[in-house]
Amino acid sequence: MDFFLSRYRNLTVLLIVIVAQLLLIAYQVKSNKDVALIRVWAVTAVTPVEQGLELVRHYTWGFVEDYFVLLHVRSQNDKLQHENGQLKIENHYLKSELATADRAQALSVFQAHSPSKTVAARVIGNGTGANSKVVFIDRGSTSGIESGMAVVTPDGIVGKVVDAYPMASLVMLATDPTFAAGVISQKNRVRGTLKGLGQTKCLVDYAQNEEKVDEGEWFYTSGDDRIFPRGFPVGQVTSVHNGKTFKEIYLVPSGMQGGVEEVLIMLEGQHLQIPDSETATPGYKILPAPTEAAGQIPEPTGQQPSVLSTDADRLREQYRQSGEAQHKPFGEGFVAPDFTKIQGIRASTPAPARAPQTTTAPPTTSAPQTTSGPQTTSGPQTTTATQPSRDREGAPPPKPGVTATAPAAAAPPKPKPHPTAPILVTDPTDADPDAVPPPAPKTDKPAKPIGNGTPPGNGAPPSRPPSGNQ
Amino acid sequence: MSEYTERLLSSPSHKDKSDRLRIVWLIVIPLIAILFQVYVPRFVSFLSYLELPLLITVHFALGRRGPIASVFYGMSIGLVQDSLSHQPIGMFGIVKTLVGYFAASVSQRFDVDNPIVTFILSFFFYFFHQFFYWVLARALLGEAMIFDPQQTLLFGLLNAAVALPLFHILDKLKVAA
Numbered sequence: 001m002d003f004f005l006s007r008y009r010n011l012t013v014l015l016i017v018i019v020a021q022l023l024l025i026a027y028q029v030k031s032n033k034d035v036a037l038i039r040v041w042a043v044t045a046v047t048p049v050e051q052g053l054e055l056v057r058h059y060t061w062g063f064v065e066d067y068f069v070l071l072h073v074r075s076q077n078d079k080l081q082h083e084n085g086q087l088k089i090e091n092h093y094l095k096s097e098l099a100t101a102d103r104a105q106a107l108s109v110f111q112a113h114s115p116s117k118t119v120a121a122r123v124i125g126n127g128t129g130a131n132s133k134v135v136f137i138d139r140g141s142t143s144g145i146e147s148g149m150a151v152v153t154p155d156g157i158v159g160k161v162v163d164a165y166p167m168a169s170l171v172m173l174a175t176d177p178t179f180a181a182g183v184i185s186q187k188n189r190v191r192g193t194l195k196g197l198g199q200t201k202c203l204v205d206y207a208q209n210e211e212k213v214d215e216g217e218w219f220y221t222s223g224d225d226r227i228f229p230r231g232f233p234v235g236q237v238t239s240v241h242n243g244k245t246f247k248e249i250y251l252v253p254s255g256m257q258g259g260v261e262e263v264l265i266m267l268e269g270q271h272l273q274i275p276d277s278e279t280a281t282p283g284y285k286i287l288p289a290p291t292e293a294a295g296q297i298p299e300p301t302g303q304q305p306s307v308l309s310t311d312a313d314r315l316r317e318q319y320r321q322s323g324e325a326q327h328k329p330f331g332e333g334f335v336a337p338d339f340t341k342i343q344g345i346r347a348s349t350p351a352p353a354r355a356p357q358t359t360t361a362p363p364t365t366s367a368p369q370t371t372s373g374p375q376t377t378s379g380p381q382t383t384t385a386t387q388p389s390r391d392r393e394g395a396p397p398p399k400p401g402v403t404a405t406a407p408a409a410a411a412p413p414k415p416k417p418h419p420t421a422p423i424l425v426t427d428p429t430d431a432d433p434d435a436v437p438p439p440a441p442k443t444d445k446p447a448k449p450i451g452n453g454t455p456p457g458n459g460a461p462p463s464r465p466p467s468g469n470q
Numbered sequence: 471m472s473e474y475t476e477r478l479l480s481s482p483s484h485k486d487k488s489d490r491l492r493i494v495w496l497i498v499i500p501l502i503a504i505l506f507q508v509y510v511p512r513f514v515s516f517l518s519y520l521e522l523p524l525l526i527t528v529h530f531a532l533g534r535r536g537p538i539a540s541v542f543y544g545m546s547i548g549l550v551q552d553s554l555s556h557q558p559i560g561m562f563g564i565v566k567t568l569v570g571y572f573a574a575s576v577s578q579r580f581d582v583d584n585p586i587v588t589f590i591l592s593f594f595f596y597f598f599h600q601f602f603y604w605v606l607a608r609a610l611l612g613e614a615m616i617f618d619p620q621q622t623l624l625f626g627l628l629n630a631a632v633a634l635p636l637f638h639i640l641d642k643l644k645v646a647a
Contacts (some may be wrong), residue, residue, distance in 0.1 A: 010537035014571045017541050021560035021567065025610055028558040035559045042553030049501070050509055 031363050100261070107262050110154035116229060117268035118152075119143055123261055125167065133159075133176035133196060139265060140167045148227055150266040156233040156255030157181065157221060158263050173260070174202055174234075174253045182224030187272060188212050191222055192249065194234060200256075201238065204249035209242040213249055220274045231272025495643060500526050501549045508554055519625045521596060523547045525633050527566050527638050528595050532582040544570025558611065562631030565603050569595050585634055592633035596626040 028034060102118075111118050140143050141164045151158040151171045159179060163170040172179050178198035183204055190211045192204040204219060214456035217237045223230030235251035242248070318332075323330030323337040330337060502521035511518035527547055531540035548566035551558040573595060582589050604617040 010541075010571070010575075013538045014541050014567065017545050017567050018564055021545070022610075023563045025558050025564075028560070028610065038549060039553040042550045046501070046505065046508070046550075046554060049505055053505065053509055141537050390492040 016184055102263050106154055107264060111264055114264075115270035115272070116266050117270075118264040118266050119145070121145075121169070121263050121265055123171075123263065127170060133173040133179070134162065135159075135171050135173060135260065136168050137171055137263060137265070138168060140165045140169050142166050144267050144373075145169045145265055150228045150232075150269060151263050152228070152232055152266060153255040153260070153263055155257065156235060156253060158253070158255045158260055160227050161265060169265070171263070174256065180225070181218040181228055181234070182222040184222035184230075184274065185213055185237075186218040186220060186276075187214065189274075191224070192219075192247075194219070194251075199250055201250045202235065204237075204251060205246060207247040207249055209245070209247055211241050211247065213247060214238060215240055219249075219251055223271050229266065229269035229271045231274050357461065478639070479488060492644075496530070496543070499640065499643075500543075501548070504547070504550055504554065507551075518595035519628060520632060521599065521629055522636075523551055523562075524566065524569065524599050525592065525629060525636055526640075527570050528573050528592060529637050532577040532588070532591065532637075533641070533644070534574060534577075537574040537579045540570035541567050542570075544568075557607075561603065561606055561610075564606060565599050568602065569599055572598075588637055589630045589634060593626045593630035596629045597622055600626075639644050 024035065028202055033264055106122055110118060119139055121137035121143075123135045124138045125136040126134070137151075145161055145164045147161055147164050149161040149164075151160055157174055159173040159176070160181075161169050162172045174181070174196055175193065175198065176196040177198045179194070179202075181194045181293045182191070183194045184191050186206075188211065190207050190213050192207040195203045195205050204213075207213060215237050218233040219237065221228035221232040221234055233254050235254045237251045240247060240249045319337070319339060320330040322339060326337045328335055328337040411463055498513045499620035503526045506522050507518075507520070517524060521618050523586045527540070527544045530543050531537075534540055534543075544566035546572050548561075549559060551562040551566075555562070573591065576582075576591060580591075582588060582591065601617065607613045
């Protein structure tokens, strides 16, 4: 035995070690238990070293790593600052684009829901002139834009087109001093004329002191000027107090608050109903809201003009009849009928091209238009020229180069006859400066001018919209 | 040889110091190898193919040329490896015990200082280690381990390539100790 162990000692030790480990494995597998002692020793011996290595690695390699990282921090900082600046610019640009998209969406929604036929445009520039409140839009006559068309936004009116060029148009804003439009209040249906003042505020003129207008009350377009359809919001009254003859009502146009960038031009306007206010001031007999279609404009019929027709309608009807009698259709051809043969029209000497256009002489170079009434060739300047003065005691001196304030410019020195019906009285100073107040025309129109003195300078005589409560 | 030099060589203090250093190295180097295996692949994953404890066992067995010491040396390293694994303790112990024994047996018949022999032996023992571990896992634990001969051969070559400089460094350290 000793010989065997001494001769095969190595093999014997190997077998013993192997068998011992096999038994160990068999025990672990059989009993499903672990030899915790060996594992604890091994783990206890190894893990502290491992933790130390990890600490060393963290404070050495991490430091080296940070050092190499910090080498590029300055350049990275510059790069990031540059990138941050670019992102800020891009963010600002995207925000403005988003705001533009919101405005465009609101405009398109309004355009889709509005019964009026409109075309959207973008403001591309301002007009020149210190006190001028005009802007250029990127739509012109090629898009169907014509002079006198209303310019609105979903929030309210903006102005009107005064010149239409092929690719652009000039829009007079409501704040322009020469702007005027017929307006009506929401609560008490007080009519007036919106006038620009060259500021952010506008004046509502020709509202009697006896009428009641509250601060905060909304004004809407009355449709009397035949430019703005009835029922479009104009603005909210900011201040109101009695004046010498008329109330001084100031409002801020709601369609221009926050700047004007995208607008809608009304190719074919449709009248809307003015929304009813909740409470109306007692003391007035307020008729119910109009029930007929707001967009229906009554046409004068033959010899019996409708009660709802305006002076301009009646005058146009007379022009048409005169043209038929002279076999020169009114509004057609190049030779105009001789309107001096119309009974009741003041005869005068051949009127110059820029003669007053109101009641004394018919237009000589252009036929009167449906929407703007008798006009001269002065175009949008007639708006300025024919606006009534607030002071009815005397007419202001005529401006050079502006027509229509003084009919005597082309009339003979003989005493001017009093106008006979039908006559279009657009300006008290134009009708008869000697008579205060101006004589009522001998027509069947009411004594109080319909539209409460809406100046024809807007391009149209006052007309009565199809409403029963006015 | 003079009396003085003979007394110096037989000095017990010098011999004890050398033995203590050798024992420290015998413990530290396997520990470093095991730490390398469990720590370095965390950051350098492709180094996981290195079986440094096996190479340390082979180096010890080839240099010691004593089968019994190599058996216990291999068994100890294997058991520590088992302790840090989720396998039952003894799997790596048995395999490395066999590797230590056979390496020590081979070293008595071949010139293990030759690099080519060292390379071939390292490659062979790596393959043997992986194969025998696979056999034990299937036979004793019933685990369906996958043995890929091609991958094992490739990794064997890589370990043998690493073994040459490693053994050279360890020899230098042994001489210094």
